[in-house]
Amino acid sequence: MTVDNLAQPARKHTEVAVGVLLRESDGALLISSRPAGKPYAGYWEFPGGKLEEGESVEQALRRELVEELGVSIGQAIPWKVTEHDYPHALVRLHWCKVTAWSGEFEMREGQQMAWQQLPLEVHPVLPGAYPVLQWLSEERGLVFDQGYYEAQQPKP
Ligand SMILES: Nc1nc2c([nH]c(=O)n2[C@@H]2O[C@H](COP(=O)(O)OP(=O)(O)OP(=O)(O)O)[C@@H](O)[C@H]2O)c(=O)[nH]1
Numbered sequence: 001m002t003v004d005n006l007a008q009p010a011r012k013h014t015e016v017a018v019g020v021l022l023r024e025s026d027g028a029l030l031i032s033s034r035p036a037g038k039p040y041a042g043y044w045e046f047p048g049g050k051l052e053e054g055e056s057v058e059q060a061l062r063r064e065l066v067e068e069l070g071v072s073i074g075q076a077i078p079w080k081v082t083e084h085d086y087p088h089a090l091v092r093l094h095w096c097k098v099t100a101w102s103g104e105f106e107m108r109e110g111q112q113m114a115w116q117q118l119p120l121e122v123h124p125v126l127p128g129a130y131p132v133l134q135w136l137s138e139e140r141g142l143v144f145d146q147g148y149y150e151a152q153q154p155k156p
Pocket residue numbers: 016017018038040044045046047048049050051084086089091093126127128129
């Protein structure tokens with residue numbers, strides 16, 4: 001262990017379950033805007049949220065999608081795990097694919113949602129979602145251009 005490690009306790013990860021909802025008819029993906037009052041309000045992201053005490057990723061995702069969008073998901077298929085270090089939190093994102101759900105979409109937190117093809121037309125996109133856009137692009141034989149999304153970030 002280095003002196004740095006002793007001086008600065010490791011930041012604790014915030015575990016987050018995130019759903020990539022894929023529409024069967026055309027492969028469109030669901031993206032939603034972060035509600036007012038949260039960090040990065042107005043940024044577009046994949047729906048999901050933090051795990052609560054004792055919850056599995058699938059349980060948290062199921063709960064969050066009811067709370068945010070009013071839909072009940074079928075199976076959450078674990079896909080990948082990423083980490084992102086934001087000024088407000090060090091997050092570990094558990095990405096799941098979801099291809100089945102029931103219920104009508106309702107924006108229960110005053111957010112917006114959009115079914116999108118790649119590259120996304122909505123902006124700005126939360127940087128923590130870039131890796132997923134890259135994997136989805138690769139799966140579809142498309143080029144992922146991070147610069148396209150970075151250019152749409154608000155200027156400081
Ligand atoms: N839902 C979601 N969160 C993401 C994505 N990418 C990403 O970095 N994150 C980060 O993961 C964390 C998720 O927290 P959240 O604020 O959405 O969770 P929550 O609904 O449980 O929030 P709250 O209980 O604090 O209101 C945030 O730090 C957010 O910046 C994404 O694509 N979707």
